[in-house]
Amino acid sequence: MSTDTDAHIIFQPSGRQGRFPLGTSLLKCAQKLGVDIDSICGGQGICGRCQINLIIGEFSKFQISSKHNNLSSFSIPEQKYKEQAGLKEGRRLSCHAKVLGDAVIHIPQESQVHKQVIRKEAKSHEITIDPAIRLYYLDVKAPNLQNSSGDLERLLLALNEQWGQNNIRDIEIEFIQSLQKTLRDGNWKVTASIYLNKNIIAIWPCLIKQVFGIALDIGTTTIAAHLCDLTTGEVLASDGIMNPQIRFGEDLMSRVAYIMMNPSSSDQITKIVRSGINKLIKRLRLQTGIEKNKILDSVVVCNPIMHHLLLGINPTELGTSPFALSTNKSITITAKKLSITEMNDTAKTYILPCIAGHVGADAAAVLLSETPHLSDEMTLIIDVGTNAEIILGNKNGLFAASAPTGPAFEGAQISCGQRAGPGAIEHVRIDPKTFEPRFQVINCNMWSDEEGFSDAIKETGVTGICGSGIIEILSEMYLVGLIKPNGLISGINKKSTDRIQKDGRTFRYLVYSGNVEISINQNDVRAIQLAKAALYASVQLLMDKIKIKTIDRVILAGAFGSNIDVLYAMILGMIPDCELSKVSAAGNAAGTGARIALLNKNARIEIESLVQKIQKIETAVEPMFQQYFINAMAIPHKVDRFPNLQKVIALPKVSEYNEPTTMRKFQSKQRRHRPIS
């Protein structure tokens, strides 16, 4: 019950409450109780961030102060704010609404500093918005002849006195260079942005409420970026470009091999990826009309080689054993030092830590997004790229490894393979009776046996098979009996179809013959067998480490993971058996992780600590790897290990399979570095 001197105030949804002297502003009450209310202007009634609703109690809408009102009437600044910026019915600015009696106050989501943003993706946790950058509106003392302190020192004083920010250090010279003009342009009222409570990044000569950040996912093939509002967490624009490094090699190892032979090219490759990033951010800026000096923070995720190349570190060491990283810690750097100029001159770039020489910051980002470390389920995360990055575990611990799959899954080393681009076959079905194939090409929804297909693909034509197409063809060939479990393309059915053709001492399967002939030959099957065996053997090693026989959940990350049909991946024996409903693709999981680290500064601390705790397994030196690798060559090896898969599909009967000599030959070939393509 309110008295003549104080009143009882309850804040919702936190439920925190206390008694406060009459006349105290609601913002002050909230701050005293540790209730989360945003404010940039520090109680001047101009930023509008601290809006609340009065749930129980009353307030006068007119300029009458009355004992019966529980909140003071609108102040003049509040009234002015309402007229100029608008206030929803029932809303008040908590910095100007004062306690006159007992009240229950509701703080809407948008007035909280640590807002929660529901992510659109299924099965993923919410992002708590708590960015590294915070804005502070300041009233700086003007200099006079009696006070000879520097402008910077008076700004720091205001930050301390008005906001309790007393640990500002490491001030960039670019900031000091712009300081004097901005203070005078703003007539000593400015908005300062502070990074992690210690760096002043920028100031503006007015009240600023919105600043922005960039989440970057630098892949071997593509670079994706999201432009986010750092205060609401909203993604304002997303875009992607081809990684311009591609002209130095389609896959990672080609690029490293190129640099090994042309050491000075490392700097050049660094330069072009940086200019690609600038191009991409500029595009996002043009789409949204956001000026570059409002972009203050950025987060980068990428594999170790992209990581080193972005930072200007020659990646040669990552190309040879023992694959030593320059650093396995996160890096915080001024974007300008990376020649990223499409942001404010003092904007920061945070690069997530790499997990190991072959398991990158992108894998770390997937962890942030998929949170296996918070789950009971034994989760397997696979990111298939030139080498597959594998993480296995749950809240009791995580293990990471890289599988030496080579680039076959990306369509390289396959006779008709190509990158997943226009003209590439991505889905295939084979008639079990006629052995006739039908297929779909990227960017076209029609099947090749539908009418009008030729017209639909007139522009691109059919140019090759991409990674997911290869998985499907081989699986289908296996299901219809064209490939034996040991991987040999069968010549037995030769008479019943002219799709199977003699190819030297082995056979090939003709998928398409138009302007080009597209077929699968014995070497293609072998390349995929080697890749999938390496992947499976690596997973099995990790399962051994954790001493488990089954996996609860499989997440296929990366672009490849989004495109393949998980059923076919399992038929081929790429991944271990798992309930199919628990196998999912998380195509942009790395990008989502980047966005989480951008919007929540504690996520950075979380992932840094998690990465240190992950146990890294180097599969190549594990004694069991060879045996597991050979065992995993069959399609799918040991069907009895796939109880879940057998519930869904009838697999061909497995004949005995033992062909160690040939296998070993392929294996040693696989270990060598692939020459430049």
Next chain:
Amino acid sequence: MSTDTDAHIIFQPSGRQGRFPLGTSLLKCAQKLGVDIDSICGGQGICGRCQINLIIGEFSKFQISSKHNNLSSFSIPEQKYKEQAGLKEGRRLSCHAKVLGDAVIHIPQESQVHKQVIRKEAKSHEITIDPAIRLYYLDVKAPNLQNSSGDLERLLLALNEQWGQNNIRDIEIEFIQSLQKTLRDGNWKVTASIYLNKNIIAIWPCLIKQVFGIALDIGTTTIAAHLCDLTTGEVLASDGIMNPQIRFGEDLMSRVAYIMMNPSSSDQITKIVRSGINKLIKRLRLQTGIEKNKILDSVVVCNPIMHHLLLGINPTELGTSPFALSTNKSITITAKKLSITEMNDTAKTYILPCIAGHVGADAAAVLLSETPHLSDEMTLIIDVGTNAEIILGNKNGLFAASAPTGPAFEGAQISCGQRAGPGAIEHVRIDPKTFEPRFQVINCNMWSDEEGFSDAIKETGVTGICGSGIIEILSEMYLVGLIKPNGLISGINKKSTDRIQKDGRTFRYLVYSGNVEISINQNDVRAIQLAKAALYASVQLLMDKIKIKTIDRVILAGAFGSNIDVLYAMILGMIPDCELSKVSAAGNAAGTGARIALLNKNARIEIESLVQKIQKIETAVEPMFQQYFINAMAIPHKVDRFPNLQKVIALPKVSEYNEPTTMRKFQSKQRRHRPIS
């Protein structure tokens, strides 16, 4: 007395002592006692920094270990060091000489970390060598497949385990970029240089014992630099160049005025001073053969306008009241960010704090060099430039002010004035009977009335009068009666000499007539009167603040201070009366201060703290300034205030002096900004 298990060791000159188990190395003993012995290699017997002399005791010079020896005989690494690098008679490497019995050990100066270097200048304290940069020889673990940590992390581990350096952070990306190659080139043995126990600046793939630093004094007219050995403190080379900014105005205010009218020129002027610095450092490097990646630290002192221009801050605010500095704190920055490229990419630059808008980091450096804050003597430090910087005080406190002298003392605003350069008259004597002048020109030791003078100056000719020459001419004219105490050039003696000539309504004194005519006119005298009155009045204000009537010691800093004859300065009434033996010029005091801050990291903390404590007086707003200023116009005003001066020289009798109207006119003229010359 030594026992079978331990012995008594005394270290000189510290006198620290203790008992140590037989077999302990002397370096370990010293470290346990906190005795200052240097070491880079950490006891491997290869750096040779830890040499000692055995004073009492014996050691075997042969490979015989005997009970009667108090130190172990030469170890194999020690013997190798002696053969390759040489060891003076009686010297041992303390890391390999082991205790076998009682001994008194002497640590020579050069083996101490905190060496003391005797400065050549009189009356100045020693510099304790304790640089911000320290070198550490490291044995880094190579990576292997079982240990997937980054190379950087293993380097940091070695620094921690081998040297207890566990607070390394803020690692520059340039360092990481070079890390992997260096570690492998050095076969995992490297020397790391650490800045202030927290930044790794550079590493080398071998043992490095010598690194270097630059002390820079950026004056309005000249830039001076010293290249110093950071371990011995030795100055290896010193050089200077004209400040290339000079083409934007000879004096400071001209440059600020130029920038005010051409705001974009600020960046250009920043660029040229930086390139001047690079040119100068390169010259020092070529003189000494030192490669740029060995230069790791630098210190800059300069006035506030040079300070802002070097940092790329537009100095316009320093040109108008209230003369607000961007920052009055010291700045530590990577030299590369200042485009100083003639050092290692990660080398640091430390810029001393400015004291106030008109009292710069150069004045702070003079304090470091002259240490009035450690003295009982009431010390006045004057640095005459475009504006005179004044510091007055002793260990009880310091006051600082700037006197609005304008550039007259530098020869500007004087009809025949010029910068102190070739052809400038710098010393003058006038015959009291004939009024004939004789003079000396810069870079020529002959007087103008000596035979062969014309030949001696044939190349330069006589082109004008520099600041010190003006002081002498005016003083001499005053002493022989050609100038009255109120400053009027007297026409009375016109008949007895044709050196006094009519010049409109006033007179002029002809000093020289050859290819050019050089004379002193009434306006010249007035300009100097205004300047010296401003200086004197400012000093008087500070004396008022401290409530003192006399000054114990006067230090004239800066180039002008070194060139003027202090007697003449006192005759003219530029500086207050003081015992002449206590008036000294400290021409390179600012440069010495820069060197101190370069060689001793604690000097940086000392000056930062001192600058905060100095009381800054803005003379322009002090109520008494006007009155003091007018009173100080006479030559020398109120002779009775110069008891010490009168002991040395007979001054003309002072007539009454009162000419307030004219004075005010000049005064208001003086306050205006001088247009661009």
